[in-house]
Amino acid sequence: MTASPPAPPADAAIDAVGLTKRFGDRTALDGVGFAAAAGDVLAVIGPNGAGKTTLLSLLAGIREPDAGEIHLPRGEVGFVPQQAALYRRLTVAENLRLFARLEEVADVEATVERMLEQTGLGDRRDDQAGTLSGGNQQRINIAIGLLSDPAVLLLDEPSTGLDPRQRGRLWEFVLGLAGRGTTVIFSTHNIAEAERYAGRVLVIADGQGLFDGPIAEFHAAAPAAGTEAADFESAFVRFLAERGH
């Protein structure tokens, strides 16, 4: 942990400072920091092995950082892993009920009903989770992450494996949460998705934080390469190449 981390912004829902994580001799994350306010949608982007999942696992409390601090002044974190983390032999309602009980929510049954309504899976409540499509499983996966009504929702590559229609429904759901004040932080390989749904991006490569700011500022930071940097993905690639990644 750093000795004297800077105080987080007053309106920050989450503030991470100097996060470092090593696996043996390999440094997966090297002093990465950022802050996000309520209702922010932050995309964590970077090439494979950049440290995106490691960062989210530190924020979620799955792993302990070797250095750095995480401030969560206004509430708990909900975590949605990349692979649906639910019991496939339990029904949709049983999964929600189990995790609601473990989260010790005040009214388990009311929370389950609310989540079934939000995910639009009320008519599938008694179906075993393993029988649902990947998209529906991901909706339950996210719903489980939201059971405790967290201030910050972490999504690790949430749209992986979903078809365009399912992706559309997913982002509609997630942006609805952000609209109600939930801070959403998601990692993705899909640069276009980051540009389309996120208000801000955090760019990581080889464990180092390279950029943290609004999409428009990232466009400005990326070299024009002789033409307009209208293509966000091309700008991203050039940005990394410019910095030796």
Place this chain on the structure above:
Amino acid sequence: MRWLLLKDLQIMRRSPLLTALLIVYPIVIAVLIGFALSRGPDKPRVAFLNEVPADTPLNVGGEEFDLAGARSELCERIECVPVSSEEEARQKVESGDVLGALILPADLVDKLQTLAGLNPESPTVKVLVNEEDPIKAGLVDDRISALLATANLRISQEVSDVSTTYLQILLNGGDFSFLGDEGLKVLGLRESESILRDVRGELPADSPDLERLDSVIRFSHLAAENLSVAGELLSSVSQPILVDKEVVSGDTPSLDTFAIAVAATITLMFVTVLLVAGSLALEREENAFARLTRGLVSKTALLGEKILLGVVVALAVTLLMLAGLGLFVELDWGRFGLWIPAILAGGAGFAAFGAAIGGAAREVRAASLLAFMVSLPVAFLSLIPSGTVAPGLYDVISVVTAAFPFDPALRALTGALDAGGPSIGIAIVHLAILVVAYGALARVAVRRFV
């Protein structure tokens, strides 16, 4: 924790095939192994003390008995471990170095030689045994009975030949030696019959031929005496050598009880190890482990829940199995109060072991395979009685089996089922130590889950 437990039971209910397999397979294996274990290995180690003075000849009925050959033959059927004193034999039996001890007394040959005489006296060989478990007890009894049956058969053959000679003399007459008096003339029954016929035809009421009549009277007297001796002689033929068996150590339960304990322990092992290992690995396969342990449940609590699940299921399945066996075999239900702690301790030991395997394997299929690969050989090793393998190897086996829950669980269950079984308290303490050790290993192993 109770919600996790409820969840696991719900998942099991949704997998009837798995549940059926978890119950049926161990029972089938248990029955097969239980029967297989009723048979012992071929050549047990037996301490052998021969107190008969060297070069003492054995002559039965005029025929020389090959003592050296008999000993060689004996030592082909058992592994003879020569000892120099009864005390040394006793120590070896007590330590489990040998399965038993066979002591031939100094007067063995003298008494054997009397078997062909008029005052037969059966010699007694001393047998020391350590019946620390019923398999060993049965093995010792079988071996000693077989060896003595062979020896007795051979000796009785010799004695029988002598008996036949005496009977021939009684029938046909001849020379007979008695108490050093050589050349005693025996008339024989057939001859006496002939004489009697003659006398009957010739003698008047006041016959003077008293001498011939006296010889017939003498023969009648001797015939009666000889027939009496033949009766004693023939009675000694049935078992010329007697056995004085002494149990040096060990108080053994019945073989039936032991077989039930083996079957129950094997059931307990498979149900619990497979269930806990698979259930823990499933948490990772379902990607739920990270979600659960990021604040909802500690890793230690999750392991505790898995071990509790194993113990609960093990208790139910084992009691069900014992109740089923109770329909066919007499069980001491008065000891039911001891069954519960024995099953709980055994279940906890196997559950902790299963958690360590599940943590190490991380995948359900790998966990199941690993559980089989480790559990089965250890179970077999735990059933090897002392004295049936080389002492050094047995020491290694003892150390290996002590590191796994099967051996103490078997001892706990045997002790719980039968008053003659081993101490249940020591076995439970042993299992408690293993629970802590395997629990710690599992805790370390699940660190690799995320």
